Amino acid sequence: MSDFVNYCREPMLExxxxxxxxxxxxxxxxxxxxEKACGISKDNINEIFRIMHTIxxxxxxxxxxxxASVSHNVEDLFYFIREKYPQHFxxxxxxxxxxAAMDFIKRQICLIEAxxxxxxxxxxxxxxxxxxxxxxxxxxxxSGQQECASRFKDKKEEQEAQKFYISKYEANQRPEKKYSAxxxxxxxxxxxxxxxxxxxHNLKEHCREICHLPEDLxxxxxxxxxIVKNGFTIYMVSDLSYEExxxxxxEALFVKQVELxxxxxxxxxxxxPESESIPADKDNxxxxxTGERKSFEASETEDSARNIRQNLISVNIQKLDKLMDIVGxxxxxxxxxxxxxxxxxxxxxxxxxxxxxxxxxxxxLQDIVMSIRMLPVAATFNKMHRIVxxxxxxxxxxxxxxxxxxxxxxxxNIIDHLSDPLMHLVRNAIDHGIETPQQREACGKPRExxxxxxxxxxxxxxxxxxxxxGKGLDREKILERAVTNGLINKxxxxxxxxxxxxxxxxxxxxxxxxxxxxxxxxxxxxxLKNIEAVGGTVCVDSVKGKGTAITLRIPLTLAIIDGMNIxxxxxxxxxxxxxxxxxxxxxxxxxxxxxxxxxxxxVRGQCYPIIRLHERFKVETDVKDFTKGILIMAEQEGKTAxxxxxxxxxxxxxxxxxxxxxxxxxxxxxxxxxxxxxxxxSISLIIHIGGLxxxxxxxxxxxx
Amino acid sequence: MSxxxxxxxxxxxxxxxxxxxxxxxxxxxxxxxxxxxxxxxGIQPITEVPELPEYIRGIINLxxxxxxxxxxxxRFKKPFKDxxxxxxxxxxxxxxxxxxxxVDTVSEVLLIPEAEIVNPPEISKGGNRYIKxxxxxxxxxxxxxxxxxxxxxxxxxxxxxxI
Numbered sequence: 001m002s003d004f005v006n007y008c009r010e011p012m013l014e015x016x017x018x019x020x021x022x023x024x025x026x027x028x029x030x031x032x033x034x035e036k037a038c039g040i041s042k043d044n045i046n047e048i049f050r051i052m053h054t055i056x057x058x059x060x061x062x063x064x065x066x067x068a069s070v071s072h073n074v075e076d077l078f079y080f081i082r083e084k085y086p087q088h089f090x091x092x093x094x095x096x097x098x099x100a101a102m103d104f105i106k107r108q109i110c111l112i113e114a115x116x117x118x119x120x121x122x123x124x125x126x127x128x129x130x131x132x133x134x135x136x137x138x139x140x141x142x143s144g145q146q147e148c149a150s151r152f153k154d155k156k157e158e159q160e161a162q163k164f165y166i167s168k169y170e171a172n173q174r175p176e177k178k179y180s181a182x183x184x185x186x187x188x189x190x191x192x193x194x195x196x197x198x199x200x201h202n203l204k205e206h207c208r209e210i211c212h213l214p215e216d217l218x219x220x221x222x223x224x225x226x227i228v229k230n231g232f233t234i235y236m237v238s239d240l241s242y243e244e245x246x247x248x249x250x251e252a253l254f255v256k257q258v259e260l261x262x263x264x265x266x267x268x269x270x271x272x273p274e275s276e277s278i279p280a281d282k283d284n285x286x287x288x289x290t291g292e293r294k295s296f297e298a299s300e301t302e303d304s305a306r307n308i309r310q311n312l313i314s315v316n317i318q319k320l321d322k323l324m325d326i327v328g329x330x331x332x333x334x335x336x337x338x339x340x341x342x343x344x345x346x347x348x349x350x351x352x353x354x355x356x357x358x359x360x361x362x363x364x365l366q367d368i369v370m371s372i373r374m375l376p377v378a379a380t381f382n383k384m385h386r387i388v389x390x391x392x393x394x395x396x397x398x399x400x401x402x403x404x405x406x407x408x409x410x411x412x413n414i415i416d417h418l419s420d421p422l423m424h425l426v427r428n429a430i431d432h433g434i435e436t437p438q439q440r441e442a443c444g445k446p447r448e449x450x451x452x453x454x455x456x457x458x459x460x461x462x463x464x465x466x467x468x469x470g471k472g473l474d475r476e477k478i479l480e481r482a483v484t485n486g487l488i489n490k491x492x493x494x495x496x497x498x499x500x501x502x503x504x505x506x507x508x509x510x511x512x513x514x515x516x517x518x519x520x521x522x523x524x525x526x527x528l529k530n531i532e533a534v535g536g537t538v539c540v541d542s543v544k545g546k547g548t549a550i551t552l553r554i555p556l557t558l559a560i561i562d563g564m565n566i567x568x569x570x571x572x573x574x575x576x577x578x579x580x581x582x583x584x585x586x587x588x589x590x591x592x593x594x595x596x597x598x599x600x601x602x603v604r605g606q607c608y609p610i611i612r613l614h615e616r617f618k619v620e621t622d623v624k625d626f627t628k629g630i631l632i633m634a635e636q637e638g639k640t641a642x643x644x645x646x647x648x649x650x651x652x653x654x655x656x657x658x659x660x661x662x663x664x665x666x667x668x669x670x671x672x673x674x675x676x677x678x679x680x681x682s683i684s685l686i687i688h689i690g691g692l693x694x695x696x697x698x699x700x701x702x703x704x
Numbered sequence: 705m706s707x708x709x710x711x712x713x714x715x716x717x718x719x720x721x722x723x724x725x726x727x728x729x730x731x732x733x734x735x736x737x738x739x740x741x742x743x744x745x746g747i748q749p750i751t752e753v754p755e756l757p758e759y760i761r762g763i764i765n766l767x768x769x770x771x772x773x774x775x776x777x778x779r780f781k782k783p784f785k786d787x788x789x790x791x792x793x794x795x796x797x798x799x800x801x802x803x804x805x806x807v808d809t810v811s812e813v814l815l816i817p818e819a820e821i822v823n824p825p826e827i828s829k830g831g832n833r834y835i836k837x838x839x840x841x842x843x844x845x846x847x848x849x850x851x852x853x854x855x856x857x858x859x860x861x862x863x864x865x866x867i
Contacts, residue, residue: 325768571752617754659753660763660772662801662855669755675763675770683751683765 013112016062018314020109023051025379027102032385035095040081048098049078055105060194066122067108068194073129074101080133097129099390177239177262181249183232184257192227199255202248203236211235231257317412320373324655327362327369328677334362335680370655374409377455377464380419381406384426384453391430398437398448399430408455410462414534414554418464421530424523425466425550426451433470433548443545445469458553458578461536467549473500473542481508500540504528527552555673563676565649565684566632568613569621572684574654574676575634575643579689583632583648591626598700601631601642608633611692612644616671621646636689641696643687652678656686670695724814724839726846727794727807729777734807735814735839735846740796744810747791764804766795773804779854780834798851805854814841821848 030047034040040048052075059067077097104125108118183199185192200212213233214223238245242262249258338355381403392399410418434440434449441447452467475496482488482502502508506525527550531538536554563574564583592600592607599610610631614621623629623646631642654676658664670691678684724735725744745766750773752762759778763770773793778784785808793804816839824835824847836850 328768617752619752619754657770660770660802662772662803663753663756663760663763666757666760667755669753672753675751677765677768681765682749683763683770685751685753 013062016058017109017113019058020055020105023055024102024106024109027051027098028386029382031095031098031102032389034091035389039091040094042082045078045082049075049082052078057194057198061198064108064112064118066118066120067105069126070101070104070122070129073126073133074098077129077133080137093132097132099386100125101129177242178237179235179242179245180261181234181236181245182259183234183249183255185227185232186256192232193224196227196232199232199249200234203234203238210237231259315372317373320369324369324373327366328655328681331362331366331681334358339680371409373412375412375415376407376409377415377418378403378406380415380422381453381455383419384422387423387426388430388451391427395430396436397430397434399434400448400450401426402450402452403454404452405455408457408462410455410554414462417530417534418552418554421527421552422453422464422466424527426453428523429466429468429470429548433468433472435471439471462554464552464554465549466552467547469547472544472546472548473503473540474544475499478502497539497541500542501538503540504538562651563654563684563686564632564651565678566613566630566643566645567647567649568617568623568645569619571617571619572649572678572682573613573617573645574652574684574686575632575689576686577651579634579636581633581635581640583630585629586626586631588627603633603642608640608642609693609696610642610644611696613687614644614646616692623647634689636693639690639693641689641693643689643692654678654684654686722815722817724816724846724848725794726811726814727792728809728811729780729807730782733811733844733846734776734849735816736794736796736805736849736851738813740798740851742795742797742802745793745795745804746789747787747793747806761806764793766802766804769802771795771802771804773806774854775806776854777806777808796851798855801855803855814839814846816841816846816848 027048030044034044052071056068056071056075059065059071074097077094081094104120104122108120111118111120183196185195196212200210203210212235214226240248242260246258246260249255249260338359343351384403385401388399388401391397429451430449434451435443435445437447440449450469452465454465454467456463478499479488479494482499485508488494488502504524504527508524528538531552531554534554536552539551539553540548541551542548562577564577564580566573566575586601590602591610592602594600599612600607601610610626612624613619614624626644629644629646630648631644632648633640633642656674657676658674659669659672663669671688672685673688673691674686675683676686720737720739723738725738725741726733726735728734748764748766750762750764753760753772756762759775761773761775761778763772775784787806790809791806792810793806794810795802795804820840821837822840824838834850834854835847837848839846839848
């Protein structure tokens, strides 16, 4: 909450959005877990309470009153649950409510992010939450009260043993003074109680003991009115000087007037205004004060939780790009120094030692910088749990989502392009693929359908598969539909795969009725567009009655790959190491050549085409005899070929950079997927095996 | 050389209007608008990229940024000349495209007021389509290049070749 000192709105707003989004993600995870476990554990209740509390506080500060009010209601609900811990509440109902609240907040944040006013009416939702609170209050009251009372007493005793809130300042012992302050907030600033709490929160760092009036800031609407009318009174013990404290108080937002007094009689002052202002018996006052202390503890744990979260920072991606470029430069500069021609022939033991150390450090630095951009797909995958939950509930289907390979790391840009297609695919799988439990049982399948979402690295691609065990695609129906829509000829002689791929055409849907979730024929089109935008492909496989698998293949355009550097003449090329099967020097007897001049090689009874890189890329080289150079057997997208190069130069982690747009615009080179920088600053071209093969096949076809 | 240029840049940074960077190819002097020019570097190791027209020599690594380089000599269908230590790459930024022009030598930055620029005579068929105007500076004549065309109009040429 140190943000509050930050007055500048823009960074604050950014921070707010970032924080709120993060909290919402956390909340979603907790709720899904709760629902799975069919109950909310105490830790989770506290966590939800804290999240809502933080959102409420920051939303109120940012003047997003509807968000604040919704979160306030949820907070109320959880405050009740936390305090009273009613035994019988309906977990799913609570989860539904919180999900609704969460969606509301998310919508608002989206609006804020888009720079539009977030002014959706929160009243109906707030009303629903309030109603539910009343409901559980009624049911929980009679039985839970007795128990609660005793528990509360326990707690009190426990706290008696504990000291007052001790803040970090204890270390530097300065003479403490007692102060009393009266704060008036600006007229119409609203949420005075929250603002008062902020003031207290800010003071907490610097004061050993704080008491304030009214005591209860959150759960009592009258306290707000009280603050408006009589001002907010704080009593505190602090080592700060009068001036420092005054400054601190004036720093808070919307403070109109502060009266700060140094005082001697601290204890007296506490009880005095209490008895005159809010009629409360001594026991009650005691209780609220312990409550107050407790809330301090809560906020202390909140602080520590926040510290953990702050291990993550958000960085503009452009800065990372720049950093990566600079590190690349550094590596080049390093090799320029250590391989400087001036040093040739000199005996430099110490220099070499230090140079090695430097090389090690720059290597490490490079590795780290490269890994920064990579994010595991887990976050995107986990978002799907919610969709599965909502949809299976609405459609009355039982679906479980299995996730594999979520640790696969993908470049940030690609992750952004992945989330929408995945959502559509999961929706499709549930809506079209998975049958109702009755149908499933009739087919002899387990009641619960399953969707497997899997990510893995394959060559220079990331492959994401979404597989369901539903009814599969109906080949005939698709064909029929395509023919009626005039998309294809009736007897075009298409393979199953080609027919299944028809479903990706815009406006193509075999579903008769449009539902809330699908049937408009847009989804698959979105998938295709998004994946194509990052240069990927979509492929559909299906077996009727068994299920459907949709495979997204996305190149790691900006990602890091392990590459094998090879040399052809003076040129350098890189082949993704994952696509290399083996490399070997051929024996004359293995080589075959057909009448068209196509060269092939026989390895272990299999015949593979040979691609001469120097011919293909028109590079001058002395090595033209197969037995002098080396053959690299590479495989991509199920096709294999041997690539002939002069020599292997070694393995290296490389960052794939796209070829300049200018060149791409001039001509699309299918055999190259990009370029990369080598350690010495020279550029190496990355070979796209699939492209090379495709090209070769086309040539052959043309010949025929 | 580049230090000199830097100095010149520094002095005249406040206004780029009517300022041209001049360079030579063979005996002709060309000029390009200074606002396009990002920097001037010496010749660098160039990585060849297959399947491109001859005048695009390949790509270079400019502090981590990969940019294509075009040999202006070849672009104007003049014979190739070996690169030496006078050869320069002028890095220009036009629109979103960064590209390096390989030229024989870079001469100086000149002020050519608009009044001193005349349109090229319309003689040859498309022969001077890369020349935007002819600038007069003292007794010399500078051919002012149309960078945009130089970069973007090669698609036409590709088509011609195909036909």
